[in-house]
Amino acid sequence: MNKYIQDNQKRFIDELFELLRIPSVSADPNLKDDVIKAAGTTARFLKAAGANSVEICETPGYPVVYGDYFVSPNLPTVLVYGHYDVQPADPINLWSSDPFEPVIKNTEVHPKGAIFARGACDDKGQFFMHVKAFETMVATDNVTCNIKFMIEGEEEVGSENLAWFVKKNHKRLSCDVVLISDTGMVGPGIPSLTTGLRGLSYVEVEVTGPNRDLHSGLYGGAVANPINALTKMISRLHDDRKKITVPGFYNKVEILSPEERAELAQAPFSLEGYKKALDLVDVDGEDGYSTTERNSIRPTLDVNGIWGGYTGEGAKTVIASKAYAKISMRLVPKQDPKEITELFTKYFKSIAPSAVRIKITPHHGGEPYVCPTGHPGYSAAAKALNDSFGRKAVPVRSGGSIPIVALFETELNVKSILMGFGLDSDAIHSPDEHFGLENYFKGIETIPLFYKYFAQKDK
Ligand code: BES
Numbered sequence: 138m139n140k141y142i143q144d145n146q147k148r149f150i151d152e153l154f155e156l157l158r159i160p161s162v163s164a165d166p167n168l169k170d171d172v173i174k175a176a177g178t179t180a181r182f183l184k185a186a187g188a189n190s191v192e193i194c195e196t197p198g199y200p201v202v203y204g205d206y207f208v209s210p211n212l213p214t215v216l217v218y219g220h221y222d223v224q225p226a227d228p229i230n231l232w233s234s235d236p237f238e239p240v241i242k243n244t245e246v247h248p249k250g251a252i253f254a255r256g257a258c259d260d261k262g263q264f265f266m267h268v269k270a271f272e273t274m275v276a277t278d279n280v281t282c283n284i285k286f287m288i289e290g291e292e293e294v295g296s297e298n299l300a301w302f303v304k305k306n307h308k309r310l311s312c313d314v315v316l317i318s319d320t321g322m323v324g325p326g327i328p329s330l331t332t333g334l335r336g337l338s339y340v341e342v343e344v345t346g347p348n349r350d351l352h353s354g355l356y357g358g359a360v361a362n363p364i365n366a367l368t369k370m371i372s373r374l375h376d377d378r379k380k381i382t383v384p385g386f387y388n389k390v391e392i393l394s395p396e397e398r399a400e401l402a403q404a405p406f407s408l409e410g411y412k413k414a415l416d417l418v419d420v421d422g423e424d425g426y427s428t429t430e431r432n433s434i435r436p437t438l439d440v441n442g443i444w445g446g447y448t449g450e451g452a453k454t455v456i457a458s459k460a461y462a463k464i465s466m467r468l469v470p471k472q473d474p475k476e477i478t479e480l481f482t483k484y485f486k487s488i489a490p491s492a493v494r495i496k497i498t499p500h501h502g503g504e505p506y507v508c509p510t511g512h513p514g515y516s517a518a519a520k521a522l523n524d525s526f527g528r529k530a531v532p533v534r535s536g537g538s539i540p541i542v543a544l545f546e547t548e549l550n551v552k553s554i555l556m557g558f559g560l561d562s563d564a565i566h567s568p569d570e571h572f573g574l575e576n577y578f579k580g581i582e583t584i585p586l587f588y589k590y591f592a593q594k595d596k
Pocket residue numbers: 259260292293294295319320321337501503535536537538539540
């Protein structure tokens with residue numbers, strides 16, 4: 138390990154802890170002050186690392202933290218993107234320690250320790266690797282590219298105000314490539330580069346029957362029960378082969394060639410290990426596709442939440458007035474979230490029984506993204522990972538979404554390199570989220586190598 142990193146190891150952990158202690162949950166309006174505090178802390182650490190023009194840029198929502206470091210007009214410019222907001226910590230009783238009081242514990246996968254806290258991996262721990270790698274480069278006089286940082290506070294709620302910010306700041310954000318650590322690796326010690334992200338269409342549906350909750354004996358059987366209606370409609374959204382039944386849903390989905398599928402199948406994967414890690418009786422999904430394909434190159438439709446009626450203790454005999462569900466559709470390249478939302482809305486209304494009313498509210502969405510492995514940024518990242526891990530990086534298509542990445546392409550005309558260091562077992566968005574200390578420091582070591590190789594791209 139680089140001497141500067143070695144000498145500052147403890148401080149690099151302590152400073153990340155300070156950030157992790159702030160409950161910057163962008164979805165929770167009660168934590169507004171903490172989200173804003175996290176922006177301030179991020180800005181302070183960026184400045185201390187050596188960034189210039191550090192600014193907490195106001196938006197109609199949470200601020201964007203910007204900072205840069207200019208070396209020479211002859212060098213390429215890299216824009217680092219990350220997010221300081223986190224997912225809600227609930228259900229808090231399922232955490233083995235306070236989600237906002239980071240602790241280091243050993244796990245089977247991380248025998249040398251992992252930091253347990255909400256945001257440890259997604260994305261505070263990962264964007265902080267960039268701040269510390271940058272500090273190391275400045276301190277050791279080894280900054281080989283011009284660097285811009287843009288850390289936002291609304292990724293977990295759809296990045297709508299970041300889109301606004303990017304559109305207004307083309308010049309300030311101009312760069313040759315975007316570098317992001319907000320994804321994962323296929324397995325411990327296996328360096329990975331994410332070559333694709335899925336898009337997202339997200340809707341909330343409301344089914345209304347009678348104008349008030351009713352006695353289920355006096356009215357049952359004679360009026361539509363919105364919960365019965367909703368669950369039946371939901372059950373019709375997939376066929377027996379687990380294909381989505383919304384007409385037109387697959388129209389723009391690209392069919393991968395057998396060669397492309399074979400290449401993706403090279404990424405190490407154990408079905409037994411997957412089942413064991415999740416305590417699954419069996420895997421499940423669309424006929425004709427492997428587990429890895431089902432969660433990456435194929436689109437999906439999932440109910441994320443469903444509620445209505447009486448759910449308290451004991452039995453209450455009631456027919457609810459309303460039933461609700463939140464439904465997400467993960468999209469693959471060429472599928473357009475707006476169009477998919479329209480197709481869904483039309484179909485969902487068409488399958489509703491005539492005795493209920495339907496209201497559909499679209500939430501945030503996001504476009505899918507692909508990165509060719511021939512891009513100079515991909516090559517630089519592959520070389521960097523090869524140096525630090527001593528083995529070849531695996532290209533992977535991820536099932537997750539980072540909504541702003543497609544916009545970087547349309548607005549700034551640049552590709553994003555997704556060099557993540559998280560593991561599936563790090564439990565992002567779940568109780569006991571954590572990030573391996575080894576991964577954290579591997580990231581800090583690898584990032585300067587990316588700049589070194591990217592600066593040499595035209596040579
Ligand atoms: N960092 C994740 C996305 C991710 C994780 C991509 C692992 C690939 C591998 C990001 O913070 C996230 O959770 N995105 C949301 C998007 C949404 C809230 C708009 C997602 O994918 O659900």
